[in-house]
Amino acid sequence: MQVQFELNGEAVITDVEPRTTLADCIRDGLRKTGTHVGCEHGVCGACTVLINGDAVRACLVLAVQVQGDKVVTIEGLSGDELSPLQVAFRKHHALQCGFCTPGFITTAHALLTNEPNVNEERVRDVLSGNLCRCTGYIPIVEAVLDARIHYARGEE
Amino acid sequence: MKASNSYIGRPMDRVEDLRMVRGRGTYVADVNRPDQLYGVILRSSVAHGKIRSIDFTRALELPGVKLVLTAADLGATVPRIPVRLQPLPELEPFRQPMLADRKVRYVGEPIAVVIAESAAIAEDALEHIDLDIERLPAITNREQVEAAASVLFEDHGSNTAITWKALLGDADAAFKTADYVRRERFQIQRHTAMFMEPRGFVAEWDAEAAKLTVWGAAKLAWHNRRVLAAALGLDEDAVNLVEVDVGGGFGSRGEFYPEDYLIPAAAKIMQRPVKWTEDRREHMMSSNHAREIECNVEIAVSRDGRFLGLRGQIWADIGAYLRTNGSMGPRNVAQFMSGPYCFGNVDLKCSMLTTNKTPSGSYRGPGRFETDFIRERLIDIVARELKIDRLELRRRNLVADSQMPYRLPFITPSDSSNELDSGDYHAVFERCLKEFGWEERSKLRGKLVDGYYHGLGIGSFIEGGAAGPKEDARLVLETDGSLSVYLGSSAIGQGLETIMAQIAADATELPFEKITVNHGSTSHVKDGYGSYHSRSTVMGGSSILLAGEKLKELIRETAAKRFNCGPAEILIDGEQVSYAGNHLSLSKLSAVPLEVEASFYNTKHTWAYGTQAAHVAVDPGTGEVKVVDYLSVEDVGRMINPLTLHGQAIGAIVQGLGGALLEHLVYDTEGQLLTGSFADYLLPTASDFPNIRSITLELKPCPNNPLGAKGAGEGGVIPVGGVIGNAVADALFHLNVQPLELPLSPPRIWELIEEAHQQQLGSS
Ligand code: FES
Ligand code: FES
Numbered sequence: 001m002q003v004q005f006e007l008n009g010e011a012v013i014t015d016v017e018p019r020t021t022l023a024d025c026i027r028d029g030l031r032k033t034g035t036h037v038g039c040e041h042g043v044c045g046a047c048t049v050l051i052n053g054d055a056v057r058a059c060l061v062l063a064v065q066v067q068g069d070k071v072v073t074i075e076g077l078s079g080d081e082l083s084p085l086q087v088a089f090r091k092h093h094a095l096q097c098g099f100c101t102p103g104f105i106t107t108a109h110a111l112l113t114n115e116p117n118v119n120e121e122r123v124r125d126v127l128s129g130n131l132c133r134c135t136g137y138i139p140i141v142e143a144v145l146d147a148r149i150h151y152a153r154g155e156e
Numbered sequence: 157m158k159a160s161n162s163y164i165g166r167p168m169d170r171v172e173d174l175r176m177v178r179g180r181g182t183y184v185a186d187v188n189r190p191d192q193l194y195g196v197i198l199r200s201s202v203a204h205g206k207i208r209s210i211d212f213t214r215a216l217e218l219p220g221v222k223l224v225l226t227a228a229d230l231g232a233t234v235p236r237i238p239v240r241l242q243p244l245p246e247l248e249p250f251r252q253p254m255l256a257d258r259k260v261r262y263v264g265e266p267i268a269v270v271i272a273e274s275a276a277i278a279e280d281a282l283e284h285i286d287l288d289i290e291r292l293p294a295i296t297n298r299e300q301v302e303a304a305a306s307v308l309f310e311d312h313g314s315n316t317a318i319t320w321k322a323l324l325g326d327a328d329a330a331f332k333t334a335d336y337v338r339r340e341r342f343q344i345q346r347h348t349a350m351f352m353e354p355r356g357f358v359a360e361w362d363a364e365a366a367k368l369t370v371w372g373a374a375k376l377a378w379h380n381r382r383v384l385a386a387a388l389g390l391d392e393d394a395v396n397l398v399e400v401d402v403g404g405g406f407g408s409r410g411e412f413y414p415e416d417y418l419i420p421a422a423a424k425i426m427q428r429p430v431k432w433t434e435d436r437r438e439h440m441m442s443s444n445h446a447r448e449i450e451c452n453v454e455i456a457v458s459r460d461g462r463f464l465g466l467r468g469q470i471w472a473d474i475g476a477y478l479r480t481n482g483s484m485g486p487r488n489v490a491q492f493m494s495g496p497y498c499f500g501n502v503d504l505k506c507s508m509l510t511t512n513k514t515p516s517g518s519y520r521g522p523g524r525f526e527t528d529f530i531r532e533r534l535i536d537i538v539a540r541e542l543k544i545d546r547l548e549l550r551r552r553n554l555v556a557d558s559q560m561p562y563r564l565p566f567i568t569p570s571d572s573s574n575e576l577d578s579g580d581y582h583a584v585f586e587r588c589l590k591e592f593g594w595e596e597r598s599k600l601r602g603k604l605v606d607g608y609y610h611g612l613g614i615g616s617f618i619e620g621g622a623a624g625p626k627e628d629a630r631l632v633l634e635t636d637g638s639l640s641v642y643l644g645s646s647a648i649g650q651g652l653e654t655i656m657a658q659i660a661a662d663a664t665e666l667p668f669e670k671i672t673v674n675h676g677s678t679s680h681v682k683d684g685y686g687s688y689h690s691r692s693t694v695m696g697g698s699s700i701l702l703a704g705e706k707l708k709e710l711i712r713e714t715a716a717k718r719f720n721c722g723p724a725e726i727l728i729d730g731e732q733v734s735y736a737g738n739h740l741s742l743s744k745l746s747a748v749p750l751e752v753e754a755s756f757y758n759t760k761h762t763w764a765y766g767t768q769a770a771h772v773a774v775d776p777g778t779g780e781v782k783v784v785d786y787l788s789v790e791d792v793g794r795m796i797n798p799l800t801l802h803g804q805a806i807g808a809i810v811q812g813l814g815g816a817l818l819e820h821l822v823y824d825t826e827g828q829l830l831t832g833s834f835a836d837y838l839l840p841t842a843s844d845f846p847n848i849r850s851i852t853l854e855l856k857p858c859p860n861n862p863l864g865a866k867g868a869g870e871g872g873v874i875p876v877g878g879v880i881g882n883a884v885a886d887a888l889f890h891l892n893v894q895p896l897e898l899p900l901s902p903p904r905i906w907e908l909i910e911e912a913h914q915q916q917l918g919s920s
Contacts, residue, residue, distance in 0.1 A: 017276070019276070027185070027186075031188070032179075033179075033182070033183075033185070033186035034178070034179020034180065034181075035179070036183065036185075036353070036403075037185065037354075038352045038353065038354065038403075038436065039435075039436040039833070039834050040435050040436060041436065041833050041834065041835070043833065043834035043835060044352065044436075044834060046352060073179065074178065074179030075178070075179050075180075078177075078178035078179060078180075082174075082177065082178070086177040086178065089173065089177050090169050090170065090173040090174075090177060091169065093170070093799045093800065093802070093803045095173060095176055095177065096404075096649040096650065096651065096800075096803055096804075096807060097351070097352065097353065097401075097402060097403045097404040097648070097649025098172065098173070098176030098177070098181050098401065098403070098649070099181075099183060099351075099352045099353040099401075099403030099404065099649075100352050101176055101177055101179075102179045105177065120846075123842075124842045124843040124846060125842075125843055127841075127842035127843075128841040128842045128843040128844075129841075130842070131352060131834065131839055131841065132352065132842075133349075133350060133351050133352045133404050133406070133807075133811070133839065134352075134404055134649055134803075134807045135803060135806065135807050135810075136806040136807045136808075136809060136810030136811075136840070136845070136848060137810065137840075137841070137842040137845075138806055138846070138848060139803065139806070140842065141842060141846070
């Protein structure tokens, strides 16, 4: 089947089997490997991408379902300069192996875009849908709180 | 060490982060080769049985299916995975075949490999393989081992593999004369590393050059290359294992598993690259499990609270086969039960039981997490019964600085012994109490506040690290003046590239930014040992220090020729060399790269140590345990990067809290794994443990390596079970609830509270 959508600002048309997940489509078909797959059953959050601005688990969505949508992956949130969230993650040592990181950054980006003044409890609550086995989460929460100011100022 | 640079000890931001935060890391699932095929493993759904037949004709008929490999294709004797650590001859019979050989012994055991044009086709093909397995009674716990309804290894004849013994002094004599003896039964649940990136490989056979390349190595590339080359009948030089970014290891990833052989073997047969990645359910039934033990342990104490002896029997459930490091946990449980305390007399046995469950291996702090739960809980029980303050009891028995080096029990059948190298255990203990605010918090002990009972727990620990025998480093001063470091250590998410660049910068006096660290791939140095037993910083780092000295000599010699002077007259000054007022940039020094190699040898382990304290609040209505505050204080001798070390400590503590409160790999009595997804196997999440602190000290540098560093990175996890168990007991002191089993899940705590209520009713 053919599916057409916008990936990181560019129009893509690609052929997929009806059963292909968006995660597999992005990673294997379109070779954007920043979106990681840690469980394929919707719990770890490593595969989180933005669909029309919402944080969504790409392993739970079929590629054919994003027809006409705007999809943004970690690559789409990254440029030559690190973004405020990326700077904060580095500064707070919010990653060790880095496997969960793209999923945390996409999730946090969606959160801060909608709620730039979010409090710690809400950050923890939202991030509790993503698993990290290395950091113990404390630095991740600190990093997200630290990046808030840039979203409040509209500098993200 | 004289150095004008001082990167060591600084919280340098990590170089790795620059690619990882942008999604530009390369993990093994991100590696693709032209024309690659995909492998999928057919795994046993039966825990114990005899394979009568495997019929895959229908699978081969599916379009796109290229190959089905079974044990029959692996030669007259199916190759088995060698035991890496403690390879005793008596353990040989329990090694795992690369594919199930006439029998299946656990759910998840590889029976066949299907290779196809896509992973989806290969998965479809699994449905078309007809298996006939004659079921045998499954052995899943100690009762079934003792009832011996069946044995896993008929030739061996029993489900007990071997028994480790830890011996010191004369325990029986000590118990005979002791004022007080206390015996308890403890149990720790099966749980494991559960790193986030599933395992995977991409293997490619270059027929023309007769060379095999395998992407996806971790932890032990050189060792695994030897094993793989031998199993495939190739020269070591014909095999290159490549380490890309690795999504967490914690002792489990990078050991040699059947797939380490199967995927390269398939690539060689197909003459095309083959890629395989496991899914999470597969991971849960195929990667090493860990920690499952049960024991009866006795402690002997004098009236004034001196520990006199430890004695007991431990049973470690190792699962269906002895994996590469399957002995470490069971051995360590016996060896380290005395921990940082003087016991004088020890007689502990640990029997390894084979069961129809996934084989087990090391997980961060192997054996130590388990044994610390047992010991620290016993100490608190003794304190309660002898009416001695539990802090005081520990003070009376912690090994003193003046007793260093302090001998640990002798271990058989490996006939090995070990001694603690250095440390001020008392100072760290007091520091932990002070930083934690123990006295102030004590006012809350046993109090019911807003529906929660409050309690405090404490425990001290030792962390062995820096296993020998050696590590290799190669330094290359490139012609542009930059420095390439090639290392036998392996990166498993611990920030190795940054830490090693810091050490290299100090060793060579070159700027940090000019250094690239290459690690973990077998093409980099002749030999390498890898990253396990908290050894990379000490072993890899020390080898860089030695290589740095050699490189500076070579730079001086080279410059001396240019300036026509003696090497000793050359001054190395950052990125240039000078002689008598003349300067020459390192980028102009030589037309060819300057290269040196050095090895650091070490036979002595390092012993980091520390104390942890917890403040918990227990809801008696639901059994929920809230961690109000948690503090770890550890002395690591010398810190290379406080930022990454702190990260390791916090991460390890949270893993320990997972093991203490949440995580459990559950089997039914048929040997079916009931926890095959993250919905059933509960990992800590961001909202579970918000209050955790860690303080790292540099009190006692390690006397046995030039860095003075002690292996650290596992320590945080070690005492957590004991500390939390003690805090829960303290909160429920009035009920005399004594947690003796992990995990302390809400239903378990609720049951303990109910039992205590019943007992109180019965006795009143
Ligand atoms: S891979 Fe999608 S949630 Fe885990
Ligand atoms: S940094 Fe390794 S899983 Fe999060």
